[in-house]
Amino acid sequence: MNNLIVKAELSNLESVNMFVESKLEEHGCGAKIVLQIALVVEELFANVANYAYKDRADSENNYVDINVEFAESESGAKSVKITFTDEGVPYNPLLKPDPDITLSAEERQIGGLGIFMVKKYVDDIYYEHSNGKNILTVVKNF
Amino acid sequence: MEIRKDMKGSELTVALEGRLDTTTAPQLETELGDLPGVKTLVIDMEKLVYISSAGLRVLLKAQKLMNKQGAMTIKNVSQEIRDIFEVTGFNEILNIE
Numbered sequence: 001m002n003n004l005i006v007k008a009e010l011s012n013l014e015s016v017n018m019f020v021e022s023k024l025e026e027h028g029c030g031a032k033i034v035l036q037i038a039l040v041v042e043e044l045f046a047n048v049a050n051y052a053y054k055d056r057a058d059s060e061n062n063y064v065d066i067n068v069e070f071a072e073s074e075s076g077a078k079s080v081k082i083t084f085t086d087e088g089v090p091y092n093p094l095l096k097p098d099p100d101i102t103l104s105a106e107e108r109q110i111g112g113l114g115i116f117m118v119k120k121y122v123d124d125i126y127y128e129h130s131n132g133k134n135i136l137t138v139v140k141n142f
Numbered sequence: 143m144e145i146r147k148d149m150k151g152s153e154l155t156v157a158l159e160g161r162l163d164t165t166t167a168p169q170l171e172t173e174l175g176d177l178p179g180v181k182t183l184v185i186d187m188e189k190l191v192y193i194s195s196a197g198l199r200v201l202l203k204a205q206k207l208m209n210k211q212g213a214m215t216i217k218n219v220s221q222e223i224r225d226i227f228e229v230t231g232f233n234e235i236l237n238i239e
Contacts, residue, residue: 010164010165011165013163013164013165014165032222035192035222038192039192039194039226042163042164042194043194043195046164046196101230101231101234102231102234104235105202105205105206105209105235106206106209108202108235110195110198110199110202113195113198113199113230114194114195114196116230117194117195117226117229117230120229121229
């Protein structure tokens with residue numbers, strides 16, 4: 001099983017984390033990579049759980065599909081690709097401007113920090129909206 | 143997540159254990175409240191293994207409050223969490239021992 005489908009609710013964060021972590025450990029990911037991917041997964045899953053289905057009356061189809069795939073190049077470089085798919089409101093988090101991380105505490109805005117961290121910790125990230133679905137993919141080399 | 147608070151006079155030490163993430167950050171926010179009577183706030187991260195943007199948001203809020211009424215220090219920060227502070231620029235706004 002390369003994917004997990006759960007309701008887009010924050011209470012499922014732990015099972016999502018456990019699913020992804022178990023895959024990473026099967027493939028020999030080190031602790032540092034596991035931690036960075038946990039951050040990425042949390043931010044992306046929380047985004048969907050908090051916003052994707054906000055204006056949806058029926059809660060039956062509030063799902064998110066998390067797909068984890070591994071690749072290894074001929075030279076032995078390994079990478080993991082994680083794809084989040086939901087059918088909530090179309091939303092491309094990559095359009096969010098990066099926060100100014102040089103501002104003082106008083107001037108700091110917390111918005112956008114989550115997706116900023118995601119961008120810092122992955123090697124590639126792309127978004128598409130297709131067939132009514134938000135599909136966000138991240139790639140991390142390890 | 144475990145949160146242990148120890149108030150001595152106007153110095154409050156808050157020891158965190160476990161994961162400060164989107165599901166546990168509200169717990170810390172509630173525990174801190176608006177920090178009445180606190181002039182020195184020490185956050186002990188010795189047993190904290192993880193912090194996400196939801197946790198950073200609570201730290202920023204506490205830092206802003208303490209800028210008005212005293213000082214805040216963060217101690218026993220692991221290398222993993224130090225990295226997260228650096229990536230987000232939080233090492234510049236927090237006082238890390």
